[in-house]
Amino acid sequence: MYGALLKFGWKRQIQYRAGMALRLAGDMLRLYVKGCIWLALLRDDFRETAAYTLASLMLLILTDTRISGELADRVRSGMIAVDLIRPVSLKWYFFFDQLGENLLRFLAEGAVLIPAAVWLWKLPFPSVQSICFGSIAAALAVVLCYSIQYTAGLLVFWMKDGTYTRMMTDSLFTLFSGLSIPLWFYPPWLENICRYLPFRLTVYEPVCIWLGRYTDAECIRLIFLELGWLLVTAALQRAVWKRIGAVLEIQGG
Template sequence: MGVYWAIGIRSFRRFSTYRIATASGAFTNTVFGFILCGVYLSLWQARPGLGGYDTADALTFVWLQQGLLMPIGLFGASTTVELGERVRSGAIAVDLYRPTQLLLWWLSMDLGRAMFQLLARGGAPLLVGALVFDLKFPADPQRWPAIALGIVLGILVSFGFRYLVALSGFWLTDSRGTEYLALWLSLFFSGMVMPLVVFPGWFGEFARATPWAATMQVPIDIWLGRNPGGTGAALLFQLGWCVVLLLIGQLLTLLATRKVVIAGG
C-alpha cells in the first residue's frame, strides 16, 4: 500500500501548487453561497418548514454545499476527467504497464486531490457564512467523527461513479458525452440544485436512494442531524453504494483491459 500512499501525497502536492486558482475558487464558492442564500431565504419564508428543514437548516445546507462541492468533485474532478482523456487518447496504455492496479492508482490520485480541496476550500465558505448568518453546528462532539466519515464516504462514492464514467470510453471511444450526462445527474440528484428533502412522494424517495444522494445530501444531513434512520443508517447507506460502485469499477476494469486496442498503433 506504500505506493498508493505516495501517489496520494504527490497528488495533494500537485494541487497545492495552484494557490491563486484555489483562492479564486473559494471566493467564487462564497459568492454563490450568498446568491443561494437569497433564493433559499425567499423560498423558506414562503414555505416555512419545507422538507422538514427550518431556515437555519437551509442556510447551513447552502454553505456546507459550497464547501463540499470541489472536494466531492460534482463538476467532474480533474483526476477522473484526466483518466477519461487518457482512455480517449490511448495514453491509458502507459497506466496499464505500471505494476499497480488501475482503480487503486486513480483512487489514490483522487483522494489526494480531495483532501487538499477539503482543507483549502472546504472551510472558507462555511466560515464566511457563519460570520453573516446564524448557521447550525453540531453540539455533540461525538458526531464529528461520523461527519468526517460521511464526507470521506461521499468522496469515495463520487469517485466510484466518476471512475465508471471514465471507463465508458473503452467501449464508446469518447466518454465526453457520458461525462456531460453524468454532470447533470450528479448536480440534480446530489442536492446541489435543491436539497432532496424538498422533493415529495415517490420522486423524493427515489432521489434519496440514488448514489448521488450519498455524495452530498447524506453528509450534510449527518451534520444537521436530520437523517430519518439515524446516523448509523446513513453511513451504512453510503458504505453500501461505495462498495457496489468500486466492485463494479474493478469488474469493468478487468473486462476493459482484457484486450485494449490503441488507435494509431
C-alpha cells in the same frame, strides 16, 4: 505509494495559487447568492437550509473528480498502456492524486467560507455525535462518488470520448444527489426515486447527518448503506474490466 500520490496532488494544487484564489472567489459568490435566495424564500427555515448549502458546497469540493476526462485523454493518446502496467491500481492512482488536490482546496476554502458563513448567517453548530457520524459518512461519500464516476468513466474504452459519460453522470448527480436543492423540497414521487439510487448518499445524507436530522440508529443504517453501494460499484467495475480485456484498443502513442 498512495501517500506519495496524495502529496503530489497537494503540491500540484499549491503551484496554481491564482486558480485557487479564483475558485475561492467563485465559491464565495455562489454561497452568498444561494444564501440570499434561500433567505428570500424561507425566512423561517433559512438557517438550516443555509447550513445545508454550506456543507454541500464543502462536500462538493471533496468529491470533485475529473476521472472521466482523464481516462478519455489517456485512451486517445495511448498513455493508458503505461497506466495498465504500473504496479499500482489504476483506480486508486487517480483517486489519491485527485484527493491531494481536493484536500488542499477543502482546507484553504473552508478556512474562509465556513467562518464567513457562520458569522454572516449565524449558522447552528452540529453536535459532537453529528460531527462524528457525518465525518464517517462524508469520507465514504467521497469514495462512493469517485467510484461511480470511475465506473462510468470506464465506458470510454468503448465510446472513445469522456464528454458524454461526464455529462450523464453530472446530470444524475445534480438531479438526485441533493447538491443544488435539498431533497426535502422535492415532490414525494421524485424523493422516493432518489431513495433507490446511490447519488443521495454522496451529498444529501451526509449533510443531513451533520445537521442532526437523524437518530444514531438511522446514521448507522445510512453508513452501512454507503458500504453496500461501494460493494455494488466494485462488482460493476470488475465486470466492466473483464469486458475491457476483450475490446481494449490502444490508439496513438
